[in-house]
Amino acid sequence: SQTPVKVAVTGAAGQIGYSLLFRIASGALLGPDTPVELRLLEITPALKALEGVVMELDDCAFPTLAGVQIGDDAEKVFDGVNHALLVGARPRGPGMERGDLLEANGGIFAPQGKALNKVAADDVRITVTGNPANTNALIAMSNAPDIPTERFSALTRLDHNRAISQLAAKLQVPVTEIRKMTIWGNHSATQYPDLFHAEVSGKNAAETVNDQEWLANTFIPTVAKRGAAIIEARGASSAASAASATIDHARTWVEGTADGDWVSMAVRSDGSYGVEEGLISSFPVTVKDGQWSIVQGLDIDEFSRGKIDASVAELAEERDAVKGLGLI
Numbered sequence: 001s002q003t004p005v006k007v008a009v010t011g012a013a014g015q016i017g018y019s020l021l022f023r024i025a026s027g028a029l030l031g032p033d034t035p036v037e038l039r040l041l042e043i044t045p046a047l048k049a050l051e052g053v054v055m056e057l058d059d060c061a062f063p064t065l066a067g068v069q070i071g072d073d074a075e076k077v078f079d080g081v082n083h084a085l086l087v088g089a090r091p092r093g094p095g096m097e098r099g100d101l102l103e104a105n106g107g108i109f110a111p112q113g114k115a116l117n118k119v120a121a122d123d124v125r126i127t128v129t130g131n132p133a134n135t136n137a138l139i140a141m142s143n144a145p146d147i148p149t150e151r152f153s154a155l156t157r158l159d160h161n162r163a164i165s166q167l168a169a170k171l172q173v174p175v176t177e178i179r180k181m182t183i184w185g186n187h188s189a190t191q192y193p194d195l196f197h198a199e200v201s202g203k204n205a206a207e208t209v210n211d212q213e214w215l216a217n218t219f220i221p222t223v224a225k226r227g228a229a230i231i232e233a234r235g236a237s238s239a240a241s242a243a244s245a246t247i248d249h250a251r252t253w254v255e256g257t258a259d260g261d262w263v264s265m266a267v268r269s270d271g272s273y274g275v276e277e278g279l280i281s282s283f284p285v286t287v288k289d290g291q292w293s294i295v296q297g298l299d300i301d302e303f304s305r306g307k308i309d310a311s312v313a314e315l316a317e318e319r320d321a322v323k324g325l326g327l328i
């Protein structure tokens with residue numbers, strides 16, 4: 001029988017974890033023929049709740065679930081892992097400044113980066129969902145000098161999926177008609193969902209929409225502020241959709257992108273499109289044989305340039321802040 005693929009999930013007792021673990025265990029990440037072993041990391045006070053989640057995983061009797069280990073010690077939980085889905089993060093509390101938030105998350109992602117560096121499998125792929133996702137990924141990457149930088153990524157696939165869904169609804173077409181969506185920059189309100197390179201049924205999306213007013217003043221803010229709209233409606237932040245996007249992201253990284261399409265991933269910039277090298281910024285990427293590459297040669301007009309630059313400037317500020325705190 002096959003050796004199970006080891007998938008670590010941090011923040012496993014949280015909201016996203018409650019959806020994510022069951023999807024992974026059921027084969028949604030690696031397919032129906034690949035056994036998976038879950039490695040679940042939590043903080044000590046959440047371990048009891050996590051034990052309850054593990055009881056429910058047992059009760060599903062998933063044929064693909066080969067084992068579950070839980071713990072509060074990153075070096076033990078990450079030992080030999082092939083995928084690390086870093087979901088657990090410190091949310092912004094009342095009265096917390098952005099610097100406090102970055103510092104609190106540095107206290108999580110610096111040690112987790114070090115632990116991955118020490119004990120993860122040679123082929124480990126790391127996806128950061130916990131916010132501020134791009135900068136948390138930068139912190140983890142900077143603390144894992146022996147892991148190739150291209151194995152670190154942050155999640156903008158939820159934004160990507162939201163953008164596809166909004167565009168499909170506007171044009172009343174199925175989501176399957178939409179290709180080449182791009183989210184640029186930070187997973188934050190400054191992100192730039194780009195319709196100028198997207199396609200609807202093979203035609204340019206911005207031209208098909210033909211409504212710059214809607215594009216600039218409805219589409220972009222709806223996608224960028226969708227997280228807040230979900231909190232407003234549901235009384236809790238998006239969880240099932242975030243889990244689903246985390247699966248999409250990690251699965252694409254393994255399986256590759258479809259011909260004639262790409263996805264959005266926040267990855268280490270090599271300077272493409274004028275994005276400062278070293279920042280973890282969202283780009284259009286294709287994936288082949290488990291390796292992503294940034295789509296090259298897209299024309300960036302003045303409108304898009306301004307939006308990309310604004311989001312990248314925010315990433316540079318976050319980078320400077322965590323550098324100032326000695327976290328990278």
Ligand code: NAX
Binds near residue numbers: 014089132
């Ligand atoms: P929850 O607060 O429900 O769960 C987070 C869990 O992480 C908690 O159980 C907590 O005990 C655990 N945790 C905290 N510190 C930890 C550590 N050092 N090691 C291991 N576990 C730790 O949050 P949830 O709704 O699940 O969201 C998780 C993260 O995803 C948040 O940072 C959230 O902002 C972020 N999101 C990111 C999205 C994205 O698209 N990138 C969208 C959804 C979500 O907002």
